[in-house]
Amino acid sequence: MAFDFDLFVIGGGSGGVRAARLTAAGGAKAALAEEFRMGGTCVIRGCVPKKLMVFASQYSGAAKEAAEYGWDISIGDFNWASFQERLSAELSRLEAIYTKNAGNAGVEIFHQRATVKDAHTVVLADGTEITAKHILIATGGTPFVPDTIPGIEHAITSNEIFDIPELPKRILIVGGGYIASEFACIFNGLGTETSQYYRGAQILRGFDDEARGHIAELIAEQGVNLHVGTDVERIDKKDDGLHVKSTDGKTKVFDVVLYATGRTPNTNGLGLEQAGVTQGRAGEVVVDAYSQTNIPSIYAVGDVTNRIQLTPVAIREAVAFHETVFKGNPMTPDHANVPSAIFTQPEYGTVGLTEEQAREDGPIEVYSAAFRPMQNAFIGKNERVMFKLIVCSNTRKVLGCHIIAPHAGEMIQLAGVAVKMGATKEDFDATVAVHPTMAEEIVLMKEPVRVHK
Known part of the structure; x- marks a missing residue:
């Protein structure tokens, strides 16, 4: 044919x-x-x-x-x-x-x-x-939007957010994934009064638990009204805005309701x-x-x-x-150890396994450090960065790397090469630190903070 x-x-x-x-x-x-x-x-x-x-x-x-x-x-x-x-x-x-x-x-x-x-x-x-x-x-x-919520037609998704006619004074972001968390940081930075509702116990489900908690704390400290364990019951459009009743029984008014509840x-x-x-x-x-x-x-x-x-x-x-x-060259895409970044503020870069995933596979050592970088400490800014390595106790290979810091997306791209190559903790330790930088911490963590046998 x-x-x-x-x-x-x-x-x-x-x-x-x-x-x-x-x-x-x-x-x-x-x-x-x-x-x-x-x-x-x-x-x-x-x-x-x-x-x-x-x-x-x-x-x-x-x-x-x-x-x-x-x-x-x-x-x-x-x-x-x-x-x-x-x-x-x-x-x-x-x-x-x-x-x-x-x-x-x-x-x-x-x-x-x-x-x-x-x-x-x-x-x-x-x-x-x-x-x-x-x-x-x-x-x-x-974008996925639940169709069982009365008034959901008044909400928008990430498809429409770039085309809204004016910057809202009050916005509600519904969802706890990376898209929701990124937009919460964006609008907060643009000067909008920003709230984020997520029905789960903690944002960024599926990512490393320690990193999730760190980012949630930072988002709240920056001014985002973060409410976990909270969902929307109904949305009513009135002259003064969108009246949103949540599962905690409260009703608040917003100019825009953005649903970022998955894709x-x-x-x-x-x-x-x-x-x-x-x-x-x-x-x-x-x-x-x-x-x-x-x-x-x-x-x-x-x-x-x-x-x-x-x-x-x-x-x-x-x-x-x-x-x-x-081309007659059978090839399968490699989905192992794919680095990625969440562009919250600060960013979260990750490659490999979370601590929770690694614990299921065998004995591990966890190296983690959270601190104020010198740029923040100099002006009394309390925002902390976090560096974390998850190491197999038997092979010494670095199974996972997690970075929460400004430009973490740039850092994790390079760290991803090492993890993909199968670098060991000793390979990291043998690398000379670049001083003074935040990233030097990744080769300076000598003692594990936790050991899972």
């Missing part, structure tokens, strides 16, 4: 674009459909705009610290409209780059929704049917059920180690598979897919 394309990709995010570009550049015929904007969640509605907002929100605190250091400085209110204008221009620039690079590689791009009809056929929104030897699902994830695979209405593609409980596309579904011609990469929801992971999965299918 002659196909229209060798590969048809549904989704123009980082994973989908990478797979399409590599395939087209290698001489095969590739097409891609994107219903919203090229670049996907990360570029348009996630990592990039969020990190730019993080940068913007840090200047208020930096100005206060500058004054403590002797600078004659004052800072006014944040100009939301000015920031939005520049942000919009930057996202348009990045979107154009994604589109141009894919087009230059030879990818045919359809700027409309595509769904799966069968193992080798996709249907565009205009009704056009296209056949392909291989179909790659790369539609990412979408689900973006598979709704994609046609996967009719095509016979197996999906998991959360709607994720179930794939094997080579990103292949139960339908041999259909593959999936990125957040839609609900493996590790990180852009660089989606890109690596796309590369492995291309090597496997189009």
Whole structure:
């Protein structure tokens, strides 16, 4: 059978674009459909705009610290409209780059929704049917919002937060994951009265318990009204704002309610059920180690598979897919020891196992230090950083590294190389400290604070 394309990709995010570009550049015929904007969640509605907002929100605190250091400085209110204008221009620039690079590689791009009809056929929104030897699902994830709460239609998600018409004076962030915690720090830094509700006992579930507690304490000290064990019962829109009744019986008024209660695979209405593609409980596309579904011609990469929801992971999965299918070089993406960062303030960088995970695997030693770095101590700022290593007692390998500090995302990228290589605690100890830095603590912790046998 002659196909229209060798590969048809549904989704123009980082994973989908990478797979399409590599395939087209290698001489095969590739097409891609994107219903919203090229670049996907990360570029348009996630990592990039969020990190730019993080940068913007840090200047208020930096100005206060500058004054403590002797600078004659004052800072006014944040100009939301000015920031939005520049942000919009930057996202348009990045979107154009994604589109141009894919087009230059030879990818045919359809700027409309595509769904799966069968193992080798996709249907565009205009009704056009296209056949392909291989179909790659790369539609990412979408924010989850509970539909059982009265008035939930008045809330927004991270998809809409960058487009709100003005900076709110009062905002409620609902959720305890990294997205919720990041936005709580962002709006607090921008001068908004910020509250965060999370129904669980502690924010950042799934991360290291000691690190979670450290960040929660810092967030509260910075001025975020953090309420754990608290959920929303109902939202009522009135003239003076959104009246939110919570499970503690209190009602408070906000200008914006942002739900950041997790993300689900973006598979709704994609046609996967009719095509016979197996999906998991959360709607994720179930794939094997080579990103292949139960339908041999259909593959999936990125957040839609609900493996590790990180852009660089989606890109690596796309590369492995291309090597496997189009270069005859079977390759599986490596999901072990993936470094990541949470852009709270300060940041949290992590790679490898948490203390709780490592304890389940065998005897470990825990090295941990929390202290005021000299930049803070000089001006009497109480904010502490934390460095933590989890070491296997038998092999001496560093199983996990956790850093909470300014620029922890930058540090964990480098520490991730050592952990990935299988560095031992003695390798860390043998490395000369760079002084005076915060990061030197990672090679100076000599005695364990806890030993689990």
